[in-house]
Structures are given as structure tokens and as C-alpha cells.
Amino acid sequence: NAGVIQTPRHKVTGKGQEATLWCEPISGHSAVFWYRQTIVQGLEFLTYFRNQAPIDDSGMPKERFSAQMPNQSHSTLKIQSTQPQDSAVYLCASSLRYSNERLFFGHGTKLSVL
Amino acid sequence: GQQVKQSSPSLTVQEGGILILNCDYENDMFDYFAWYKKYPDNSPTLLISVRSNVDKREDGRFTVFLNKSGKHFSLHITASQPEDTAVYLCAAGPGGNNKLTFGQGTVLSVIP
Numbered sequence: 001n002a003g004v005i006q007t008p009r010h011k012v013t014g015k016g017q018e019a020t021l022w023c024e025p026i027s028g029h030s031a032v033f034w035y036r037q038t039i040v041q042g043l044e045f046l047t048y049f050r051n052q053a054p055i056d057d058s059g060m061p062k063e064r065f066s067a068q069m070p071n072q073s074h075s076t077l078k079i080q081s082t083q084p085q086d087s088a089v090y091l092c093a094s095s096l097r098y099s100n101e102r103l104f105f106g107h108g109t110k111l112s113v114l
Numbered sequence: 115g116q117q118v119k120q121s122s123p124s125l126t127v128q129e130g131g132i133l134i135l136n137c138d139y140e141n142d143m144f145d146y147f148a149w150y151k152k153y154p155d156n157s158p159t160l161l162i163s164v165r166s167n168v169d170k171r172e173d174g175r176f177t178v179f180l181n182k183s184g185k186h187f188s189l190h191i192t193a194s195q196p197e198d199t200a201v202y203l204c205a206a207g208p209g210g211n212n213k214l215t216f217g218q219g220t221v222l223s224v225i226p
Contacts, residue, residue: 045214
């Protein structure tokens with residue numbers, strides 16, 4: 001079991017460019033979560049899928065951010081027109097079914113917007 | 115606003131000592147409470163968790179206490195060791211199809 005896999009580990013984009021982050025949850029896990037980690041805000045919830053369906057996207061900035069889960073083996077987080085304030089570590093996690101179970105986190109994607 | 119708050123950004127303790135990490139929450143509907151541990155350059159991992167039907171859960175040197183009326187839970191670590199040095203994140207949520215909200219973390223240093 002390779003755990004939750006996130007790619008790339010590091011991504012550097014110029015201001016205004018698009019960034020796509022990938023997450024492969026643990027096989028058999030039906031819940032997938034995206035969080036953003038910064039020094040100032042800590043670990044911020046972004047969005048949550050269960051059985052590929054979006055459950056809660058209340059943490060997603062309304063503009064420029066979108067997330068999808070086209071199949072049970074991967075989810076993507078896309079940021080359009082990236083801004084310096086988007087710089088953060090983006091963490092993906094999965095659990096068997098729900099948020100009140102052990103979340104297994106990936107190593108994260110460190111996004112740097114210059 | 116911050117729904118889950120950790121009062122201490124950092125804490126230092128001598129090896130062998132007892133330490134307490136605190137977490138406060140605002141939402142009455144929260145019924146799942148957890149502590150995650152994070153080493154530098156690693157992702158958070160679950161340390162211990164408890165549901166609201168109990169007010170205490172112990173796992174070796176780690177005990178979580180829940181005070182629902184005070185909207186507060188804490189992590190007690192006994193016989194602290196240098197390898198306990200890490201960031202500790204509390205988390206809480208209503209469970210089910212609801213998100214888990216994390217605190218900002220407490221940086222713990224255990225001095226040999």
C-alpha cells in the first residue's frame with residue numbers, strides 16, 4: 001500500500017498561470033479531502049468528495065479554484081490564474097468512508113507562485 | 115472565524131515530563147475529536163481520537179480528555195521523549211458527510 005500519492009511534490013508557477021495538482025487516494029477509500037497548509041492559517045479545509053461526488057466545497061475560494069474526481073483512483077485540484085497568495089502546501093487525504101475516521105494524508109504539493 | 119483553536123503556538127518540556135496540549139471548539143454539533151502529529155517535512159498522522167460518547171480515551175502514554183460542556187479537549191502526554199518533538203494538530207467535526215476542521219497546531223519541543 002503506497003499510501004496517498006500526490007504529484008507533483010513541488011510546483012513553481014508564474015503569476016497568472018494555471019496549476020493542476022493530482023491526488024491518488026488509497027485504494028478502497030471512498031472519501032477524499034483537500035486541505036491547504038500555510039504558516040498563517042494552518043491547515044485549511046478546501047473540499048471533500050465521497051464516492052467521487054462533491055460533498056462539501058465550502059473552503060474553496062469561489063473564483064479560480066476547482067476540484068474534480070473523475071474516477072475513484074484520482075482527484076485533481078486546479079487553480080487558474082495563480083496568485084502569490086496561493087502559495088502553500090496543498091494536502092490531499094483519504095479515509096475509508098467519512099471525516100470522523102482516520103485520515104491518511106499524502107506528502108503534499110508545495111506550490112510556489114512567483 | 116477559527117472554529118477550532120489551539121491556545122499555545124509552542125510548548126517546551128523536559129524529557130520525562132508530563133505535558134498538556136489544549137484545544138477549544140465552537141460548534142455544538144462536533145462529536146468527533148482527534149489529535150494528529152506532524153514531523154517536519156512529513157504529513158500529519160492520526161495519534162488518537164475520541165467520539166463524544168466518552169470523555170476520555172487512553173493509548174499508552176497518550177490520553178485525550180473531552181469536556182463537551184466546556185467545548186474543550188486536551189491531549190496529555192506522560193513520560194515525554196525527544197521523539198515526541200513535533201507539531202500537534204487538534205481536529206474536530208460533526209462526522210458523517212461533514213468536514214474535519216483543524217487547529218493551527220502547537221509546536222512541541224522535548225528537551226533531553
